[in-house]
Amino acid sequence: MKSVTVRYGLLGLLLCSLAACQKADESSSGPVSGASPAAESAPVPAAEPAVTQAPPPVTEVTRFDGFGPARFGEAEESVRIAWGRPLEAAGSEDCRQLFAEPLATRAQGKGVSFMLVDGKFARYDIGTANYPAPGGAVVGDPMARVIEQHGTRVELQPHKYVEGAKTLIVTPEGGGDARLVFETSPDGTITRWRIGVPPAIFFVEGCS
Template identity: 40%
Template sequence: MKQTLPAVALLALALSACGDRSPAPAAGPETDARTPQAADPAPAGSPPVQAAGTDAAPASAHAPGTNIPQVVDGVITFDGFGPAAFGGTEEDVRMSWGNDLGDAAPSEPGGCYILKPQPIGTTDYRLGFMIEGDRFVRIDVRNEGYTAPGGGKVGMDRAEIERLYGGRVEASPHKYVEGAQTLRVAEGDKALVFETDAAGKVTEWRIGVPPQIDYVEGCG
């Protein structure tokens, strides 16, 4: 399957490509205009550029076995995913992602289901968009490439989460994992929830609206 970046990531790449529009130098006596010239080196830190006429995305662009970009910051907010706002439709989410999200559907009208980037290779997933009541209500993240609003990420420890979010963290024991914690940060009518393991490391996080943000079992 051809893999491409989500629409929001493609927009960022397109904007970065609009920087230098200086005209190319005219061919001179020592330069044959028909001879290809070497491209200017890319600035340090620039994303890898796909060669013209090729279909494959750069090998480093996606997490292994998925079409999820390895590093995307700022696309997930308390409002939603890019232009897809919480409370919007499934189609809003699909358009914002800009790639295959599978064919999940509710078992009954208005039921809960999760759109997942394809292919995932296993029954697990590292990014999911929850739909319930025909509305986009939550994002689940198990991918350390995505940063939560405020700076939290998978792999951080509880102390760092508490430092990032000040006195806003409401901690409680995990429902299923002994010694693990659930760290909840409220933001108006939305919330951000980090789950840790028994060692205090964040294993996943989710963001969205009540009551779905507090579903421990997801749609289960």
């Protein structure tokens, strides 16, 4: 009877040993908790946004030798490319104007237009404060600002049609045939201005 008891005891110890070994194997093959962050895949850095080049400021658009990339003496196509938006043509082949605004707006002397004489770019007119003239004066400024900016290069004349108003003719600092012409109201406020080469720059009525 004693030998049977011993055998059962040995069998129990053997089964316990096998169970312990199986648990050890399962724990060693399972996932390791608290894994190092370095072992995980590193996040992909976000791509930097593309740098967009800013358009040139309007102070670089109005020039004594043209408008933007269009130069006086070039064909109509150059003007249309420089403006980049629709332009309505009026006039003849001898004197042709391209208007950016509808008739109702330009009839008030406002807006932007370009003049071509014999098919060549010769002048542009500005009747809005959106574009500063060379030197910085804009529509709505007092004419005193033009005189302050351009000094002795300004020639002051009475306006051809408006009593008490003035016309200011500015010669470019570097010389040349082009002229910058400002028109004012009787109280001396700039109402519009234009840049061009003779004879187009002196056509007070435009191509009319």
